[in-house]
Amino acid sequence: MKIEQFYQVFLNFIDTWGYIAIVVLMAMESACLPIPSELIFGFAGYLVFLGRMDMTFAVAAGVIGGLLGSIIAYAIGYYGGRPFINKYGKYILLSQNHVDIAQKWFDHYGLKATFYSRFLPVVRTFISLPAGFAQVDFKKFILYTILGSIPWTVAIIYAGMLLGENWHKLETVGHNAALVVVVGLVFIGILWMKHNKRGES
Numbered sequence: 001m002k003i004e005q006f007y008q009v010f011l012n013f014i015d016t017w018g019y020i021a022i023v024v025l026m027a028m029e030s031a032c033l034p035i036p037s038e039l040i041f042g043f044a045g046y047l048v049f050l051g052r053m054d055m056t057f058a059v060a061a062g063v064i065g066g067l068l069g070s071i072i073a074y075a076i077g078y079y080g081g082r083p084f085i086n087k088y089g090k091y092i093l094l095s096q097n098h099v100d101i102a103q104k105w106f107d108h109y110g111l112k113a114t115f116y117s118r119f120l121p122v123v124r125t126f127i128s129l130p131a132g133f134a135q136v137d138f139k140k141f142i143l144y145t146i147l148g149s150i151p152w153t154v155a156i157i158y159a160g161m162l163l164g165e166n167w168h169k170l171e172t173v174g175h176n177a178a179l180v181v182v183v184g185l186v187f188i189g190i191l192w193m194k195h196n197k198r199g200e201s
Contacts, residue, residue: 030069
């Protein structure tokens with residue numbers, strides 16, 4: 001089966017099962033399976049554009065799915081360690097090089113990498129493994145994972161909604177497009193907070 005046909009199966013799944021499919025596929029993606037979040041969220045954004053999905057529910061489904069998958073990856077890292085990944089990772093098409101990249105990020109930034117890396121290709125998918133290897137505080141891991149997942153999820157779904165019929169372009173430029181949206185959302189958030197502070201004074 002060609003990769004395009006493989007991806008079409010995911011799109012049909014989302015088209016049929018909606019929010020449940022987003023939760024399942026994002027859980028798989030965050031558990032280090034090779035499913036691009038740009039594909040999942042981009043199509044979800046397109047369905048929002050068509051009025052077949054609600055933006056808030058789509059974002060919630062994405063964050064929940066991402067969290068579930070991250071917990072699975074964390075647990076594998078926590079209980080199996082790097083030796084387990086080295087031995088069995090190939091059976092789920094897990095790239096050792098990608099794990100190494102995520103490990104370098106975690107070694108440099110520690111637990112906070114589970115937040116920052118959510119905006120980076122490759123690293124965001126695998127960062128939960130080194131967090132598990134290091135057996136970091138689980139509650140903090142959950143918090144940073146959620147906080148990092150929200151802007152990324154909103155960005156991609158919103159970008160898919162803006163692109164409408166051209167949502168598939170996210171498959172090739174999704175990360176760069178998402179970063180633009182994330183920066184825009186952060187900028188809007190800063191302006192909103194400044195406006196509220198002025199109103200209070």
